[in-house]
Amino acid sequence: MAVRRFRSADVPDVNALHRKVWWPERSAQGWRWLDGNPARVALSAPTGWVVEDAEGRPAAFLGNFVQRFWIGERPLYGATGFSVIVPPEQKGRSRDLISAFMAQPGCFLRYTLNANARSSPLYRKFGMVAWPTKTHAQKLSWIINPAACLYSRGLRALVAREPRAARWLGEQLMPPRRAARPVESLTFADGVTGLSDLSDSSPYARFWTALRAQGRVTADRSPAMMRWRLSDPDLSVQPLHLTRRRDGEITGHALALLGKGNSIEPPTLEILDLEALDRDRAAIPALVAALLQIAPALGAAKVRLQVVTESTLHDLGALAHRARREGGWGHCHVAFAPDVEGADDWRPTPFDGDYSFCVRPLPPRPTAATRRWFADKAVPTGSKASAMG
Numbered sequence: 001m002a003v004r005r006f007r008s009a010d011v012p013d014v015n016a017l018h019r020k021v022w023w024p025e026r027s028a029q030g031w032r033w034l035d036g037n038p039a040r041v042a043l044s045a046p047t048g049w050v051v052e053d054a055e056g057r058p059a060a061f062l063g064n065f066v067q068r069f070w071i072g073e074r075p076l077y078g079a080t081g082f083s084v085i086v087p088p089e090q091k092g093r094s095r096d097l098i099s100a101f102m103a104q105p106g107c108f109l110r111y112t113l114n115a116n117a118r119s120s121p122l123y124r125k126f127g128m129v130a131w132p133t134k135t136h137a138q139k140l141s142w143i144i145n146p147a148a149c150l151y152s153r154g155l156r157a158l159v160a161r162e163p164r165a166a167r168w169l170g171e172q173l174m175p176p177r178r179a180a181r182p183v184e185s186l187t188f189a190d191g192v193t194g195l196s197d198l199s200d201s202s203p204y205a206r207f208w209t210a211l212r213a214q215g216r217v218t219a220d221r222s223p224a225m226m227r228w229r230l231s232d233p234d235l236s237v238q239p240l241h242l243t244r245r246r247d248g249e250i251t252g253h254a255l256a257l258l259g260k261g262n263s264i265e266p267p268t269l270e271i272l273d274l275e276a277l278d279r280d281r282a283a284i285p286a287l288v289a290a291l292l293q294i295a296p297a298l299g300a301a302k303v304r305l306q307v308v309t310e311s312t313l314h315d316l317g318a319l320a321h322r323a324r325r326e327g328g329w330g331h332c333h334v335a336f337a338p339d340v341e342g343a344d345d346w347r348p349t350p351f352d353g354d355y356s357f358c359v360r361p362l363p364p365r366p367t368a369a370t371r372r373w374f375a376d377k378a379v380p381t382g383s384k385a386s387a388m389g
Contacts, residue, residue, distance in 0.1 A: 001051055001054070001093075002051075003049050003050070003051055003093075003096045004049065004052060005048075005050075006046055006047050006050050006061070006063075008031065010050055011026075011028055011031050013058040014058050017061050017085040017087070020085070020087065021085055022262055023083065024234075024358070024360040026234055027234055029234070030357075031047070033233055034047055034357065035047050036228075037066060039068045040064075043106045043107075045064060045079065046104075047064060048061060048062055048083075049061070049062050049064070049097050049100045051086075051090055051093045051097065059087065059093075060090040061083060062081055062083070062084045062100070063081065063354070064079055064081060065354055065357075066078070067080070067220060067352065068220040069109075069219055070217075070220065071215065071342045072213070072215045076217075076340070077106055078108060078110065079107045079109075080113065080353050080354055081098070081110075081354075082114065082353075082354035082358055083354075084098075084119060095125075098122070098123070098126055099126070102127075102335065108343060109337065109340075109343065110128075110335045111332070111333060111348075111352075112128075112353070113306075113331065113350065113352060113354070114306070114353050114354055114355065115330065115333060116329075120329045120333070128333040128335045129333065130333060131334040132308075135309055136330045136332040136333070137329055137331065138326075138327055139306045139308065139325070139326035140308055140316075140320065140323035141302045141303065141324045142295075142302060142304075142319075142322065144300055144302050144303065145296075145301040148266040149266055151173065151266075152172075152173060152266045155169065155172060169264060170263060171260075171263045171363060172263060173267065173301070174267070174363075174365065175267050175298065183241075188242070189290070190244065190282075190290075191244050191286065192243070192286050192287060193242070193243060194240070194241065194242060194243075195241040195243045198223045198230075199223060200224070203245075203249070204226075204243070204253070206249070206250070207249075207277070208222050210277055211277060214277070214278055216347065219351055219352045221275070221351070229356055234361070236361045236362060236364050237257070237258055237361050239255050239257040240257070240258075240269075240294070242256075242287055242291070244276065244283035244287055251276060253273065253276075254271060254287035254291060255271070255272040255274075255351065256269050256270060256271050256272060257269070257272055257361060258298050258361070258362045259359040259360050259361055259362060266300075267298070268300060268302050268304050269291060269294075269295045269302070269304070270355065271291065271303065271304065271305045272350050272359070273349050273356075274312065274349050274350075275349060275351075276315070281311075282315075284312065284315035284316060285318075285319050289319065306331075306355055307332065307355075309347045309349075332348070334346075
């Protein structure tokens with residue numbers, strides 16, 4: 001069975017693979033949006049690869065997300081794998097998919113920032129190393145609603161014993177209805193404000209220019225790229241975009257999305273990006289403090305940062321000590337191309353990985369008709385499919 005490039009006709013079968021492992025599916029429009037990634041188009045890279053079954057249909061899948069990076073004025077490209085789904089009957093084919101991913105040309109780094117505990121050891125067999133060296137196994141979370149987190153833990157235990165219970169339970173722990181209030185109208189401390197202007201001549205554009213000028217490896221956060229990221233048609237809620245300003249200048253920014261990992265997980269405010277200029281590292285704790293401030297009003301049970309570096313821990317200071325450590329396995333792995341000067345100073349955030357489009361956004365509240373449909377049709381979560389074979 002051959003490994004080939006993903007194509008648009010594969011969407012129904014690839015979505016069915018996602019459904020088997022209880023991962024969020026993308027709409028046809030969402031797949032077209034991913035395919036329109038400007039960095040992918042620049043390299044003519046695939047959006048992913050599939051293993052074909054005997055009838056030529058996708059039986060396993062690995063997604064490919066290409067990003068433009070900068071080292072000063074030098075543009076480079078990197079690629080991260082996402083949604084590696086290999087059912088038990090395709091055991092061993094993950095190696096073929098990862099080999100295709102690693103062999104793609106034009107990338108100075110190939111990586112994952114979102115490996116699960118089961119797949120983590122496999123990446124080392126492809127020459128990938130744990131990265132960042134000292135924090136690759138850490139995630140930080142700040143508990144906002146302990147009761148909701150404890151209740152969700154009980155639901156997970158129930159579903160582990162009786163997988164059909166997930167269908168019966170439906171969407172649990174949805175936050176209460178509240179009137180929407182634009183983040184721009186909220187007041188935060190330490191110069192933190194909401195951001196809505198992503199035009200090419202905006203203060204945010206000047207922040208991006210200053211960030212790139214620092215000379216470290218930096219994923220493309222230009223206004224154009226940020227506008228594309230935030231245009232994902234599968235976003236049911238818009239991400240929060242906060243900035244820290246000093247003397248009118250943006251010196252740091254945070255992007256966060258209210259997500260819900262699955263129907264029995266509590267709402268979590270996922271930090272998708274957290275970055276600041278070197279001359280104002282105090283922006284990092286100020287931005288996280290603002291997210292912790294707004295989280296209860298959003299109905300979030302916790303706030304989470306899924307990719308951590310040593311510099312982030314240092315910048316967070318006391319806030320890092322207050323956080324709960326999640327993870328515990330190496331979820332970040334990277335392979336650098338040789339002879340790229342400065343590459344080893346890469347300090348990734350979740351923005352560099354697949355979190356911005358793989359996090360399951362808070363679902364819209366179902367109608368009565370939708371609830372009846374799920375009662376009859378929802379896919380049970382007790383499938384034997386695995387996210388890695």
